[in-house]
Amino acid sequence: MAAMSCSSEQLASLFGPNTTNAAAAADYICSQFTVVSDRFVDTAYAVDSTYLLFSAYLVFSMQLGFAMLCAGSVRAKNTMNIMLTNVLDAAAGGLFYYLFGFAFAFGAPSNGFIGRHFFGLKDVPTSSFDYSFFLYQWAFAIAAAGITSGSIAERTQFVAYLIYSSFLTGFVYPVVSHWFWSADGWASAANTGNLLFGSGVIDFAGSGVVHMVGGIAGLYGALIEGPRIGRFDHSGRAIALRGHSASLVVLGTFLLWFGWYGFNPGSFTKILSPYTSGNYYGQWSAVGRTAVTTTLAGCTAALTTLFGKRILSGHWNVTDVCNGLLGGFAAITAGCSVVEPWAAVICGFVAALVLIGCNRLAEKVKFDDPLEAAQLHGGCGAWGIIFTALFATEKYVNEVYPGKPGRPYGLFMGGGGRLLGAHIIQILVIIGWVSATMGPLFYGLHKLKLLRISEEDEMAGMDMTRHGGFAYVYEDDAHKHGIQMRRIEPSPNTAL
Amino acid sequence: MADPLSCSATDLLPLLGGAPNATAAATFICSRFSAVSSQLSAATYAIDNTYLLFSAYLVFAMQLGFAMLCAGSVRAKNTMNIMLTNVLDAAAGGLSYYLFGYAFAFGITSGSIAERTQFVAYLIYSSFLTGFVYPVVSHWFWSGDGWASAAKSDGDLLFGSGVIDFAGSGVVHMVGGIAGLWGAFIEGPRIGRFDRTGRSVALRGHSASLVVLGSFLLWFGWYGFNPGSFLTILKSYGTKGAYYGQWSAVGRTAVTTTLAGSTAALTTLFGKRFLAGHWNVIDVCNGLLGGFAAITSGCAVVEPWAAIICGFVAAWVLIGLNKLAEKLKYDDPLEAAQLHGGCGAWGVLFTGLFANKGYVNEVYPGRPDRPYGLFMGGGGRLLAAQMIQILVIIGWVTATMAPLFLALHKLKLLRVSSEDEMAGMDMTRHGGMAYIYHDEEENSNWSQFKMSRIEPRNTSTPDPTVHL
Numbered sequence: 001m002a003a004m005s006c007s008s009e010q011l012a013s014l015f016g017p018n019t020t021n022a023a024a025a026a027d028y029i030c031s032q033f034t035v036v037s038d039r040f041v042d043t044a045y046a047v048d049s050t051y052l053l054f055s056a057y058l059v060f061s062m063q064l065g066f067a068m069l070c071a072g073s074v075r076a077k078n079t080m081n082i083m084l085t086n087v088l089d090a091a092a093g094g095l096f097y098y099l100f101g102f103a104f105a106f107g108a109p110s111n112g113f114i115g116r117h118f119f120g121l122k123d124v125p126t127s128s129f130d131y132s133f134f135l136y137q138w139a140f141a142i143a144a145a146g147i148t149s150g151s152i153a154e155r156t157q158f159v160a161y162l163i164y165s166s167f168l169t170g171f172v173y174p175v176v177s178h179w180f181w182s183a184d185g186w187a188s189a190a191n192t193g194n195l196l197f198g199s200g201v202i203d204f205a206g207s208g209v210v211h212m213v214g215g216i217a218g219l220y221g222a223l224i225e226g227p228r229i230g231r232f233d234h235s236g237r238a239i240a241l242r243g244h245s246a247s248l249v250v251l252g253t254f255l256l257w258f259g260w261y262g263f264n265p266g267s268f269t270k271i272l273s274p275y276t277s278g279n280y281y282g283q284w285s286a287v288g289r290t291a292v293t294t295t296l297a298g299c300t301a302a303l304t305t306l307f308g309k310r311i312l313s314g315h316w317n318v319t320d321v322c323n324g325l326l327g328g329f330a331a332i333t334a335g336c337s338v339v340e341p342w343a344a345v346i347c348g349f350v351a352a353l354v355l356i357g358c359n360r361l362a363e364k365v366k367f368d369d370p371l372e373a374a375q376l377h378g379g380c381g382a383w384g385i386i387f388t389a390l391f392a393t394e395k396y397v398n399e400v401y402p403g404k405p406g407r408p409y410g411l412f413m414g415g416g417g418r419l420l421g422a423h424i425i426q427i428l429v430i431i432g433w434v435s436a437t438m439g440p441l442f443y444g445l446h447k448l449k450l451l452r453i454s455e456e457d458e459m460a461g462m463d464m465t466r467h468g469g470f471a472y473v474y475e476d477d478a479h480k481h482g483i484q485m486r487r488i489e490p491s492p493n494t495a496l
Numbered sequence: 497m498a499d500p501l502s503c504s505a506t507d508l509l510p511l512l513g514g515a516p517n518a519t520a521a522a523t524f525i526c527s528r529f530s531a532v533s534s535q536l537s538a539a540t541y542a543i544d545n546t547y548l549l550f551s552a553y554l555v556f557a558m559q560l561g562f563a564m565l566c567a568g569s570v571r572a573k574n575t576m577n578i579m580l581t582n583v584l585d586a587a588a589g590g591l592s593y594y595l596f597g598y599a600f601a602f603g604i605t606s607g608s609i610a611e612r613t614q615f616v617a618y619l620i621y622s623s624f625l626t627g628f629v630y631p632v633v634s635h636w637f638w639s640g641d642g643w644a645s646a647a648k649s650d651g652d653l654l655f656g657s658g659v660i661d662f663a664g665s666g667v668v669h670m671v672g673g674i675a676g677l678w679g680a681f682i683e684g685p686r687i688g689r690f691d692r693t694g695r696s697v698a699l700r701g702h703s704a705s706l707v708v709l710g711s712f713l714l715w716f717g718w719y720g721f722n723p724g725s726f727l728t729i730l731k732s733y734g735t736k737g738a739y740y741g742q743w744s745a746v747g748r749t750a751v752t753t754t755l756a757g758s759t760a761a762l763t764t765l766f767g768k769r770f771l772a773g774h775w776n777v778i779d780v781c782n783g784l785l786g787g788f789a790a791i792t793s794g795c796a797v798v799e800p801w802a803a804i805i806c807g808f809v810a811a812w813v814l815i816g817l818n819k820l821a822e823k824l825k826y827d828d829p830l831e832a833a834q835l836h837g838g839c840g841a842w843g844v845l846f847t848g849l850f851a852n853k854g855y856v857n858e859v860y861p862g863r864p865d866r867p868y869g870l871f872m873g874g875g876g877r878l879l880a881a882q883m884i885q886i887l888v889i890i891g892w893v894t895a896t897m898a899p900l901f902l903a904l905h906k907l908k909l910l911r912v913s914s915e916d917e918m919a920g921m922d923m924t925r926h927g928g929m930a931y932i933y934h935d936e937e938e939n940s941n942w943s944q945f946k947m948s949r950i951e952p953r954n955t956s957t958p959d960p961t962v963h964l
Contacts, residue, residue: 016516025511028503032529035501039536041738043543046730049743050547053750057554057719064712071705083708084777087761090715091784094758098751098800121751121800127739131747135754158775248705463704468774471704474572474931 005037006030045130048270052132058262059139063090065255066146070153072248073319073371075241077461078154079471085149085161089169092162093142096170101141102134105174105182112186115178133269137177140210143263144173147214148438150371152221154241155228155458158466160451164441168217172437176430177209187426189401197418199408201426202392204290204400205267207334207384208426215378216434218369224442225452227368229459238363241370246318253322257298260329264336265290268400275399286399290337293344294329297336300348301328301355308356323372327355327380334381335388337400339410343391350387351380382427389420501536503529544728554720559586561713562603565781566610567930568706569830571699573920574611575930581606581618604672607830609679611699612686612917615925617910621900625675629896633889634667644885646860655877657867659885660851662749662859663725665793665843666885673837674893676828682901683911685827687918696822699829704777711781715757718788722795723749726859733858745858749795752803753788756795759807760787760814767815782831786814786839793840793882794847796859798869802850809846810839841886848879 012026019025067086071079093101100119106129107115118124125131145165152161179185180203183192189200203209232238243249265287273283305324309317331351332344339347358375362368369375392410401407408422409415445451457465464470503526505519512518563582567575585603605625606618636642637659640649646658661667690696701707723746731742764783768776787807794806817834821827828834851869860866867881868874904910911917916924923929 015512018516019511019518020513021511025508028508028511029525032501032503036529036532036536038732038738039501042732042741043536043539043730045739045741046543046547046743049747050543050550050729053719053723053747054550056750057716060719061712061716064709064716067708067712068705071708080704080777081775083704084765084775084780087708087711087777087780087784088765091758091761091765091780094754095762095804098755125736125740125744125747127737130739130744131751132743133747135747135750138754245705466774468772468776469700473700473702 006033044270044272047272049130049132051271052136052266052269055262055266056132056136056139058259059136059143059266060090060259060262062139062143062256062259062263063146065252065257065259066143066150067252068248068255069252069322070150070371072245072250072252073150073243074153075461076244076472077463077470079244079463080467080469081158081462082149082153083471084158084467085165086146088162089145089149089165090142092166093145093169094138096166097138097141097174098134099170101170101174102137103174104171105137105141105177106133108182108184110178110182110184112184113178114175115182115184136266136269140177140206140263141169141173144210144214145169147211147373147377148218148221150373151215151218151369152225153370154462155225155452156221157450157453158462160445163445163450164217164221164438167441168213168438172217172434173209173213176213176433177206179429180209180426187422187429192403195404195407196425197408197422199418199422200401201422202338202388202397202401202419203334203385203426204337204388205264205333207330207332207381207388208430211330211333211377211381211384212427212430213434215374215376215381216431217438219367219374219378220435220439221442221451222367222369222374224439224446227366228370229455231368232366236366243319243370249319249322253325256326257329260294260298261291264294264333268337283399286337286396289341292341293336293339293347294332296341296344297332297348297351298325298328300345301325301331301352302348304349304352305356308352312356323376324352324355327351327376330377330380331384331387334384335392338388338392338396340391340393343387346391347384347387351383354379354383385423385427386420389423392419501529501533540730543730547729548724548727551720551724554717555724556586556717556720558714558717558721559603561710561715561717562607563710564706564713565710566603566607566830568703568708568710569607569701569778570611571920572702572931573922573929575702576922576926576928577615578606578610579930580615580926581622584619585622604669604832604836605676605679607832608673608676608828609683610829611921612683612911613679614909614912615921617904620904620909621675621679621897624900625671625897629675629893630667630671633671633892634664636888637661637667637885644881644888653863653866654884655867655881657877657881658860659844659881660797660847660856660860660878661793661844661882661885662796662847663722663792665789665791665840665847666889669789669792669836669840670844670886670889671893673833673835673840674890675897677826677833677837678894678898679901679910680828680833681826682898682905685825686829687914689827690825694825696825701778701829707778707781711784714785715788718753718757719750722753722792723747725749726796735854735858742858745796745855748800748855751800752795752798752806753791755800755803756791756807756810757784757787759804760784760790760811761807763808763811764815767811771815782835783811783814786810786835789836789839790843790846793843794851797847797851797855799850799852802846802852805850806843806846810842813838813842844882844886845879848882851878 008026008030012022015022067083070082074082103119104115107117110116145168179187180201182188183190187196187201189202191200228241230239231241268283268287271284271287275282302321302325306321309320328348328351332347355376358379359372362375390410390412393413394409397409408418411417411420505522505526508522509518512522563579566578566582570578636644639645640647644654644659646660648658686699688697689699726742726746729743729746733741761780761784765780768779787810790810791803791806814835817838818831821834849869849871852872853868853874856868867877870876870879
């Protein structure tokens, strides 16, 4: 892009010898150019901030979607509990990510492992980071914590929830996002020094950073606390513990779809960026293309799941289709900006099969995850990372991560195997880091009897025993026992 | 701010004079700059309008949120009634030329008098509130002519300061809350809310899912409400560097909003756990909203750490006012008067304490050395102005809405009959119940499953055993 820099000396020297006052003329003209340049700079900041802020609001709306999805997927007696976890997710995340999460993730300058500036947003805004960027990243951080809550729904003590959620949003997740998204991160594709395998990892909006982190954390939680009572009977056969509202599941899924348009395209963080000057094709096109790949992956996954489950289980199932849809989105999230739309169709197709397969495997090993979160986010997230390394195009990779021509790209697109190598590293490292942090945390909580609720509480439902009463009161009955919200006395049998 | 683009051929010509065809050169150059200037101007309008429109759509989503919150907070038998008031709220708001807040003050008030108010009373008070009471208040504090406005263009500012109520903790929340207070107070508590010994009985809402859904939608929409109140985003402040401008202030406002709500929610969670013994999602949602109502006044002019304090205190204000309400046997199904009135008032005071000098002068430019927050070293004049705002709003709303509610009450137009209240207004006035979970059986006596014409009768309540 041509710079808008006007040098008065240069211009003055170009004026002919008959010019009355070449210096003053040059100054006059150049000062006008300076004004123009400043105004354009302001315009770009305003446009990009608007774009990023509204993307952040969309990502925030995914909290709402996830709350509804969770509520609808659990039994009515646990509705208040799970919704409270979603509200707290956003609230506790707000505070902790502000205090130190953002600093660990994006503090600059810093080392490759963890950031160490911007605690409490000190020194923000800078020329690289404004408040809109913080808000956007906060919205992502709370998404990760929300995923994990799905795996351990219906049987986890609220205090355990508060502890793991703060730890995940405040430390585990920010460190991972530092590795792959900060310009200082050791594995980031935007690293200005050395790139991992000369490539770096391309996880554009976080199939690994967000979805795998949330999913693997959920895996450990659900594994350590064990399946819900009644999920597998004495002969080991799986019993479906159906959620109480398909309407909420669909509503939640649609809201997540809606919000994903902030999650994926928004990860560009800027929209006003031409790739070649004066052309109709610029970053705004890439943003739009990213929204398209997102859409296609989700749609294909949904359709594949529809027909797949019809074949496998004999009926058309809306909750399965919703989960398939979300699996498609989780998968495309890594490569949404660097693949062609037709490739997104392949991504979604395979994601649906991955989810169905992981669910079968879960059943076989008696793993119970009420939201299929570990399978969906962990499994489809990992597929998305591999997918990106296979299908990333040279052109898009160099547009999105400029400055290093000749860098690797998708294997199937002729870009060699180094991107795939980096992506395999990403998968291993995320599994390792989350296992090393969340595994012991959940295990510690379990040993301290702070993780799982008692059997009586689980049978009665946590809303009744710990949240003051049921979520739904359809009949007005002032005298029925148990409908009134009242003080719950701690009893010797029930833990905190 | 950057100098305006002003290329004058007559100014440029003498400097070029002597160059062959200097006149033409000067004209050529200046006309190009003129074209650039027009394009930049057009771009600015497009960007600012896009920003404002999308903020408005977000604010509209709050209507949906409030509808869900109200629906979930009342008993199933009154769901259709309250949701209709919310739909009309949005429709009436759409007819006016204000995009922001206009319809909200009404919505807030309808929460206080939910479950026992005649629909005709809603229509009357809402027209009066949104057509007169509220616009006058917003004129005082937001108009360039308003006597108490911080943006007053000529003449003196109130106490040399004016009132800083950026997005309306006072103008919107207090107005709605105080109006609701009078309505609920004059018509009295719902039947069964306080038993004969005076003990309070919780009349629980019918759906916690709707309450949470509604609260999240309100949170989402608040990102239009608070940052959107800047109205424009493309403005350079000329301080700190090219990257810092009104867009940064907009982002910062979204951050202060988030932190206040988050802190209020967390404080309420632990506060209620301590006071009531359990984790309560409904209370947390109300606490969250109280935090937002409070930060609304100062969101643009305080530091993010101050927003944490705002939310923390707002949570306790709400808990305290709820306790007080119970003691006084005041019944407000949505805690609207306590939340919007109480936390709104706290927010107005908070701004008088924590408004930051730099931000105040960016948001309200043109009067250097104006007062700012007391705790930030800005003196007491802003706080004094804020206190005036609180008193004046309470006074004005009381003087207008209290007599209206009293008159409606005297004319027996305010409260529904006790039979209607017990049966539920959906049944008696809205054609049937909101929820039908079981298909009708053939010989069912439950006639209310069919939506049908309600024949007016001599008594105020249709006979529920008649097959309609």
